[in-house]
Amino acid sequence: MTIRENSEERSARPDMHPTLWEISRSGARGVRPPVVSGSPAFGIPDVSMRETPPGLPELSELEAVRHFTNLSHLSRGVDTHFIPLGSCTMKYNPKVSDKVASLPGFSDLHPRTDPEGMEGLLEAMGTLSDLLRSLLGMDGVTLAPAAGAHGELTGILIARKYFEARGETSRKVILVPDSAHGTNPASASMGGMVVRSIASKPSGHIDTVALEKVLSDETAMVMITAPSTLGLFEEELSEVVRLVHKVGALVYMDGANMNAFLGVLKPGDLGFDIVHINTHKTLATPHGGGGPGSGPVGVKSHLVPFLPTPVIQKTDRGYSFANPDDPRSIGPVRSFLGSTGVLLRALSYVLLLGREGLPKVALYALLNANYLKKRLEGVLPGEGPGLCAHEFVLSAKPLSAYGVHAGDLAKGLLDAGYYAPTIHFPLIVPEALMIEPTECESKSMLDEFADDFSRIVERASSHPSELLAAPARTPVSRPDEVLAARDPVLKDTTVSGGQFRKN
Amino acid sequence: MADFIPHTPLETKEMLETIGVSSLEDLLAPYPKEHVLPDLSDIPSGLTESSLMRLMKSMAARNRAGGSVPIFRGAGAYDHFIPEAVSPLVTRGEFLTAYTPYQPEVSQGLLQVIFEYQTAMANLFGMDISNASVYDGATALAEACLVAHRQEGRTAILISEGVDPDIARVVKTYVEGVGCTLKLIPLVSGKTRIEDVMSQMDAQTACFVGAIPTFWGTVEDFSGFADALHQNGSLLILHANPHSLAVLRPPGSWGADLATGEGQPLGIPLSGGGPYLGILTAARAFMRKIPGRLVGKTVDREGRAAYVLTLQAREQHIRREKANSNICSNETLLSIQALVTLSLLGPAGFREAAEGSMKNARKLRARLLSVPGVSPVWEDTPFFHEFVLEMPMESKKLSRLILSEGFLSGLPLSGYSSPGGENRMLWCATEMRTEEEIENLGRALEKVLVRHGGNKS
Ligand SMILES: Cc1ncc(COP(=O)(O)O)c(C=O)c1O
Numbered sequence: 001m002t003i004r005e006n007s008e009e010r011s012a013r014p015d016m017h018p019t020l021w022e023i024s025r026s027g028a029r030g031v032r033p034p035v036v037s038g039s040p041a042f043g044i045p046d047v048s049m050r051e052t053p054p055g056l057p058e059l060s061e062l063e064a065v066r067h068f069t070n071l072s073h074l075s076r077g078v079d080t081h082f083i084p085l086g087s088c089t090m091k092y093n094p095k096v097s098d099k100v101a102s103l104p105g106f107s108d109l110h111p112r113t114d115p116e117g118m119e120g121l122l123e124a125m126g127t128l129s130d131l132l133r134s135l136l137g138m139d140g141v142t143l144a145p146a147a148g149a150h151g152e153l154t155g156i157l158i159a160r161k162y163f164e165a166r167g168e169t170s171r172k173v174i175l176v177p178d179s180a181h182g183t184n185p186a187s188a189s190m191g192g193m194v195v196r197s198i199a200s201k202p203s204g205h206i207d208t209v210a211l212e213k214v215l216s217d218e219t220a221m222v223m224i225t226a227p228s229t230l231g232l233f234e235e236e237l238s239e240v241v242r243l244v245h246k247v248g249a250l251v252y253m254d255g256a257n258m259n260a261f262l263g264v265l266k267p268g269d270l271g272f273d274i275v276h277i278n279t280h281k282t283l284a285t286p287h288g289g290g291g292p293g294s295g296p297v298g299v300k301s302h303l304v305p306f307l308p309t310p311v312i313q314k315t316d317r318g319y320s321f322a323n324p325d326d327p328r329s330i331g332p333v334r335s336f337l338g339s340t341g342v343l344l345r346a347l348s349y350v351l352l353l354g355r356e357g358l359p360k361v362a363l364y365a366l367l368n369a370n371y372l373k374k375r376l377e378g379v380l381p382g383e384g385p386g387l388c389a390h391e392f393v394l395s396a397k398p399l400s401a402y403g404v405h406a407g408d409l410a411k412g413l414l415d416a417g418y419y420a421p422t423i424h425f426p427l428i429v430p431e432a433l434m435i436e437p438t439e440c441e442s443k444s445m446l447d448e449f450a451d452d453f454s455r456i457v458e459r460a461s462s463h464p465s466e467l468l469a470a471p472a473r474t475p476v477s478r479p480d481e482v483l484a485a486r487d488p489v490l491k492d493t494t495v496s497g498g499q500f501r502k503n
Numbered sequence: 504m505a506d507f508i509p510h511t512p513l514e515t516k517e518m519l520e521t522i523g524v525s526s527l528e529d530l531l532a533p534y535p536k537e538h539v540l541p542d543l544s545d546i547p548s549g550l551t552e553s554s555l556m557r558l559m560k561s562m563a564a565r566n567r568a569g570g571s572v573p574i575f576r577g578a579g580a581y582d583h584f585i586p587e588a589v590s591p592l593v594t595r596g597e598f599l600t601a602y603t604p605y606q607p608e609v610s611q612g613l614l615q616v617i618f619e620y621q622t623a624m625a626n627l628f629g630m631d632i633s634n635a636s637v638y639d640g641a642t643a644l645a646e647a648c649l650v651a652h653r654q655e656g657r658t659a660i661l662i663s664e665g666v667d668p669d670i671a672r673v674v675k676t677y678v679e680g681v682g683c684t685l686k687l688i689p690l691v692s693g694k695t696r697i698e699d700v701m702s703q704m705d706a707q708t709a710c711f712v713g714a715i716p717t718f719w720g721t722v723e724d725f726s727g728f729a730d731a732l733h734q735n736g737s738l739l740i741l742h743a744n745p746h747s748l749a750v751l752r753p754p755g756s757w758g759a760d761l762a763t764g765e766g767q768p769l770g771i772p773l774s775g776g777g778p779y780l781g782i783l784t785a786a787r788a789f790m791r792k793i794p795g796r797l798v799g800k801t802v803d804r805e806g807r808a809a810y811v812l813t814l815q816a817r818e819q820h821i822r823r824e825k826a827n828s829n830i831c832s833n834e835t836l837l838s839i840q841a842l843v844t845l846s847l848l849g850p851a852g853f854r855e856a857a858e859g860s861m862k863n864a865r866k867l868r869a870r871l872l873s874v875p876g877v878s879p880v881w882e883d884t885p886f887f888h889e890f891v892l893e894m895p896m897e898s899k900k901l902s903r904l905i906l907s908e909g910f911l912s913g914l915p916l917s918g919y920s921s922p923g924g925e926n927r928m929l930w931c932a933t934e935m936r937t938e939e940e941i942e943n944l945g946r947a948l949e950k951v952l953v954r955h956g957g958n959k960s
Contacts, residue, residue: 079596105563288836354549
């Protein structure tokens with residue numbers, strides 16, 4: 001892919017699409033719902049009835065279809081572009097998994113169907129729990145959490161209940177390395193715990209000496225991302241686990257990066273007490289432009305009683321719901337069994353790959369990351385010559401001299417026809433660019449990306465203004481984020497729908 | 504059998520050479536040797552696409568789902584009409600396989616659609632603003648209660664018994680961690696009485712939560728609630744079924760500060776429980792206090808309209824432990840699904856669907872009440888499209904018997920406290936039910952009761 005150096009491109013950018021309300025035509029009709037006969041006298045007093053119709057757009061079916069189809073063209077997905085977003089594992093989402101989730105029998109199943117009417121779903125979810133238990137090396141699994149962060153909150157609440165049950169209520173401190181994702185500390189405070197940050201060594205690894213100093217009988221849990229957000233496997237992980245367990249605290253694994261371990265390493269074997277994974281990363285369920293996700297949590301046997309409800313259990317007559325009233329459980333963390341439409345896709349993926357395919361995921365994810373890291377060696381400084389795991393982090397710091405930042409490189413990559421890497425994260429690397437190619441990209445794609453990336457970095461020093469003006473080939477140039485936040489416009493006011501009587 | 508790995512053996516070899524290792528396994532060097540490449544013998548061998556489909560179809564066939572059994576159950580998840588155009592649009596790869604729109608220049612489509620979703624929800628709920636979604640209705644309500652708690656650190660959450668008891672349990676899970684407690688306000692004849700709210704209110708009251716309609720189907724009059732709560736420095740939170748808001752008075756009009764809902768009825772398949780859509784809307788005063796992504800409209804460098812994620816200083820990636828919430832991934836694709844559905848139906852179709860639900864629910868109620876032994880729990884309490892009836896048999900047993908006749912009955916309410924009860928069921932009919940299905944259900948119920956002798960009344 002080449003950067004077209006054509007300044008006319010910009011003026012050729014069409015105006016943005018009108019909104020649904022801007023194309024709405026009073027009286028236009030789209031799809032008709034089923035016709036139901038009968039009297040419209042519903043016996044509801046006027047005071048509780050809506051006075052004015054909600055401000056919804058009025059369109060023909062074709063107008064609506066065109067609107068959304070044309071808007072879709074202004075976005076990039078794995079289906080259309082290479083998305084090297086570090087820590088997001090943007091791998092291919094198999095179409096067959098989508099098909100499975102949409103099968104009649106699953107897609108039209110009411111979540112409150114009597115258990116004898118949902119045997120198939122219980123078997124699917126039970127099977128997935130078993131498979132995850134094995135892949136994670138844990139003793140119990142909940143499929144309830146709706147995303148990674150939701151899994152973290154679940155883990156925090158489990159730890160809390162566990163210590164309450166042991167009478168150790170003064171354990172309120174959650175230790176989080178400074179390289180951790182923001183959801184880790186946020187989940188800990190949401191669960192009512194006190195967060196302390198632990199500084200990493202310059203190498204990015206956990207400083208065990210510093211860790212030992214802060215561990216105490218007030219420590220509830222240490223949250224460790226493995227491999228870390230720098231794409232590194234903690235060199236002293238077993239020592240970290242030993243120290244934490246020695247003071248009676250738990251070790252949590254943020255498994256957002258589980259793609260690096262899939263089938264080749266089990267978190268349970270490493271000594272973790274709790275782990276969450278993101279099915280929308282490791283198990284190839286589509287991220288939908290921001291969600292849905294799903295964040296199953298695995299725990300060791302001492303924590304199994306605290307898992308959220310509902311719990312699926314295996315009996316000699318198949319899978320069923322366990323007694324929902326175990327007082328030790330943290331209770332439900334969301335409605336119903338879980339995001340089953342997502343989990344069916346995760347199950348499909350694990351079944352397709354099987355024991356032969358799953359380890360290849362990790363091996364090739366490591367291959368692609370290490371290959372790309374090598375190809376970019378010397379282009380920008382990174383963590384050094386050693387092997388990385390599934391991702392690696394570069395620093396755009398040297399380009400600051402030319403007034404160019406990580407974000408500007410990202411914009412250059414958009415022009416070159418890619419999505420951008422994760423930028424400014426982890427926070428401990430200045431001007432960070434975090435790159436995760438996943439196992440699904442081909443060598444030729446990686447070569448092309450490496451060439452384009454190198455050239456963009458080169459031009460950052462030779463023609464910095466060009467990069468500062470990028471992107472030039474996208475539907476819009478850089479939006480004014482300061483303006484957006486100053487006096488936020490959070491809805492279209494073309495048609496007002498918010499005018500009602502006030503009581 | 505599949506692995507979605509594109510490498511040819513030659514490419515793999517070249518790549519290993521470039522890295523300077525001799526085998527793929529060498530890449531595992533940083534991992535502890537004693538644990539790498541564990542035994543996977545309890546994981547089955549990989550399947551081909553066709554054998555996977557065969558297996559999953561056989562599992563799907565063991566569910567009694569909407570395609571084979573007419574659904575007369577709601578209780579938080581509803582069988583509504585979903586236009587055929589919805590699925591092809593939301594499964595377009597540019598939406599389905601995108602990540603969160605961190606890079607706005609190549610995410611304008613996604614961002615505009617979220618902005619339009621925020622507009623539709625604000626309009627539907629009669630509120631100033633909506634966020635881009637949270638996980639589901641229950642977590643939306645829990646997050647709203649946490650916003651109320653953070654206002655001044657008040658710890659009491661008054662919650663009407665009209666709120667789905669299962670949702671209230673999720674709220675409890677969420678708020679207990681930060682030291683809040685739930686106090687239930689009873690329902691009297693299907694209604695929350697303002698005097699009961701006021702008598703429970705004190706200096707620790709963060710908010711009161713009511714439901715539109717209630718879990719039990721009834722429609723309340725919240726006149727005066729907002730004023731009473733505001734005088735006490737407490738917030739009014741209303742949890743609404745968005746389908747009902749086509750016809751019922753929306754939260755904003757009752758003076759709600761925050762309003763939440765489960766978006767599943769807006770074109771999202773039942774899917775056995777998820778993924779669903781947490782709707783979270785608010786008065787503008789709470790713009791910087793609510794959790795979750797927000798998309799705002801701005802201009803690009805040439806003054807062209809453009810959309811971006813905004814007010815991010817509320818969020819975990821900036822504020823970490825001080826963030827408004829831990830939420831990162833939300834339910835964007837489902838929010839698109841809701842927006843596409845509403846756009847295809849338009850205000851007229853949306854209203855017709857809601858009225859269709861109400862008409863069918865009334866027909867269903869009349870038919871069930873014609874069955875000997877079935878009696879109403881409330882006579883004149885207004886309802887939307889669900890209602891509680893006293894059945895002449897233990898409700899879980901009755902539900903199983905009706906299921907074996909090929910219908911998903913009302914929700915058995917044994918195990919639920921009043922207005923639930925041993926023999927009670929919460930029935931629902933949406934616009935999807937036909938007169939024939941209602942009549943056939945009535946006959947099936949009669950048959951079951953005759954054969955299994957319900958306790959006569
Ligand atoms: C390391 C890490 N932890 C946690 C999360 C949060 O996951 P989710 O977005 O599913 O809530 C992410 C997602 O970006 C992550 O990269």
